[in-house]
Amino acid sequence: MDRIDEFNNYRTRMNSRILSIDHLGIKRFFNLDTAAYENGALNKKTKEMMGLVASMVLRCNDCIDYHVIQCVECGTTDDEFYELFNVALVVGGSIVIPHLRHAVEILDLSRKKPGNS
C-alpha cells in the first residue's frame, strides 16, 4: 500500500465518520464542496486545477494529494502541471517549495498507478 492508497483509505474512513454525524451544516458543506468542482461554465478539469493552486498557496498537503489525483483523472498533462506549479510557486513564494516537493512526489506516484500514465 503506497502513500496514495493510505491517503485515500484514511480520507474515506474519516469522511464516512464525519458524514455519520447528525449535523445538517456539516453535511451541506460537504455537498457544496463536491458540487464546486463539477462541470459548469468552467469544466471540472479547470476547476480541479484551480483547487490545486489554492491548496498549494494555502500549503495543505492533504488537499494537494486530493487535487493532484483529481487533476490526473481529468487528463491534466505534465506540462500543464508544471505551469500550474510555477503559478503557485510565484504567488506563494519559497514557503511553497516543501509542498511543491510533495505535489511532484504524488504526481509521480499517480502516474505509476494502473490506468494512469
Added chain:
Amino acid sequence: MDRIDEFNNYRTRMNSRILSIDHLGIKRFFNLDTAAYENGALNKKTKEMMGLVASMVLRCNDCIDYHVIQCVECGTTDDEFYELFNVALVVGGSIVIPHLRHAVEILDLSRKKPGNS
C-alpha cells in the same frame, strides 16, 4: 477617477519606484511574476483565473483587483467568474466573503470601462 484608475495609478507609480532599485533579485522576481501568466502549456486566461483564485483564498484585495482586470481583458465571462468565485469561497470559507464583495465590485466597475463589456 474611479477605484480602478486609482489602483492602476498607485500600482504603476510604486512598481516603477521599486524597479528603480538596483537589486537584481527584486528585478528578477518581478520578471518571473510577469512571465508566469504568459501563454504556454496553459493559456494566459486560465493562469490569470488561477491567480485570481489564489488571491481570493490568500485574501489580498490589491491582487484581486489586478487579476480581475486581467481576467476581463482575457475574455472571462460573468458565468466563468461566478464559478471561480464559488471555488474560492468553498476552499477559503466565509473569511473570503469580504474579498468576494471586493471582487464583485471591481468586476462591475471593469465591465463599465470603455472597451470592456
Added chain:
Amino acid sequence: MDRIDEFNNYRTRMNSRILSIDHLGIKRFFNLDTAAYENGALNKKTKEMMGLVASMVLRCNDCIDYHVIQCVECGTTDDEFYELFNVALVVGGSIVIPHLRHAVEILDLSRKKPGNS
C-alpha cells in the same frame, strides 16, 4: 454616518448584489454561513464569540466588524470581550494587535449606538 453605518451599508449593498447572482453554490454558502451562528447545542452568543476569535486570528477587519456588532447584540459584556480579545492575542500573536485596535474601536462605537450600552 459613522464607520459602523458605512460598513453596514456597503455590506448590505454588495451582499444583495452577490445574492442576485444566479449561482446555487454561492447562495447555499451564504445560507450555511447564516445558519452556523443560530441557537443550537451552543447558543448564538457563544458561536458569535467564536466567530470573532476566528476573525481576529485570521486578521480580517470586516469580519471583526460584523462579529463585534453581533456579539454586542447578543449581550456580550465588556469583560467578556476583553477575555476573548486576550485569547485571540495569545493565539495569534502581535500580528493581531492592529486588529485588536480595530476591534476595540468598533466595540466603543457600537456601545454608543442608541439601543446598545
Added chain:
Amino acid sequence: MDRIDEFNNYRTRMNSRILSIDHLGIKRFFNLDTAAYENGALNKKTKEMMGLVASMVLRCNDCIDYHVIQCVECGTTDDEFYELFNVALVVGGSIVIPHLRHAVEILDLSRKKPGNS
C-alpha cells in the same frame, strides 16, 4: 501507546526542554498562554472551545489535539463539538476539512480513554 499518548509525551518533553532555556520572554509567553484559558469573565470551557476554533481555522493539528483534549476534560458534549466544528468549517472553508478529520479522530480517541466518555 496511542496518538494521544505520543502527542502528550512529545509535548511534555519538548515544553520542558523549552522552559529550561534561560530566556525571560519565552517563559513569560508560556505563562500568558496558560493563563489565557483559566476561569474568568468567560469560563475555561468556553475559552478552550474558542482556542479549538482558532486552531482549526489556523490549521494546526498539534493545537487541535491539545484543545480537543482540554475541551473533553471541561465536559464539552459531542453536540457542542459538532456545532463548533461547523463554525470552523464555515469560517475556514474546505481547506479545514483535513483538520476536521484530524479533530474527529482525536475526539473519538479521547472518548475511549478511561475517565472520559
Added chain:
Amino acid sequence: MDRIDEFNNYRTRMNSRILSIDHLGIKRFFNLDTAAYENGALNKKTKEMMGLVASMVLRCNDCIDYHVIQCVECGTTDDEFYELFNVALVVGGSIVIPHLRHAVEILDLSRKKPGNS
C-alpha cells in the same frame, strides 16, 4: 499630516485605550512585545529587521509601518532594506508585492522626515 503621522496618532490613541483595559493578560502581552526587540544577544536593529520580514510575509501593513519606522531609527541603510525586502519577497511570493509597495512608500516618507535621512 502625512500617513506616518496619521498612523502614529491612531496607534498611540488606540494603544492607550487598550492599555486602559483592566486585563492583566493584555497588558503583559504588550510588555512582552516591547521587550522582544530590545538589545540582547541580538541587537535591536537586527530584531526590528526580523520583525519587518515577519510583518511582510504575514502581510500586515500596520506592522510594516511600525517596523520600517523602527528600522530607520536604528540606522538601517537603504541597501539593507532592499536585501531584507528581497528575502521577504522570495519567501512570501508575489502576494507580498502590494505590501512591498507599501513598505517602499513608508520608507520613502520616513527618509523625508526631519532627523532621518
Added chain:
Amino acid sequence: MDRIDEFNNYRTRMNSRILSIDHLGIKRFFNLDTAAYENGALNKKTKEMMGLVASMVLRCNDCIDYHVIQCVECGTTDDEFYELFNVALVVGGSIVIPHLRHAVEILDLSRKKPGNS
C-alpha cells in the same frame, strides 16, 4: 539515520527531481531563492536568521529544518537562537509553539552532529 539526514535526503532527492523539469520559471525561482541568502549588504547569517523567523511565523517545519541547519553552519549561537525564537513567538503567537518545539528539537540534533557544537 536521524531526522536531519532523512530531511536532507528527501529534500535533495526531490529538489533534483524538480530541477529535472524543463520549466524556466521554476528553475529561475530556485536560483532566486538560493541567491537571496548570499552575503551582500546584509550578511548570510543575518539573512538566514530572517528566513528562520519567517518560516516560524508562517509555520512551515521543513523550512524551519532548513534554516536552523543553515543558521548553525553560519555560527548562530544558542543565545541568538533563543532571541530569534522569542521574536517569532511574540509576532506569531501560541500557534507557533508546536513549531518552536520542532525548531528546538532540530537545533539540539544539529548541535550533536560532528563538526557542529
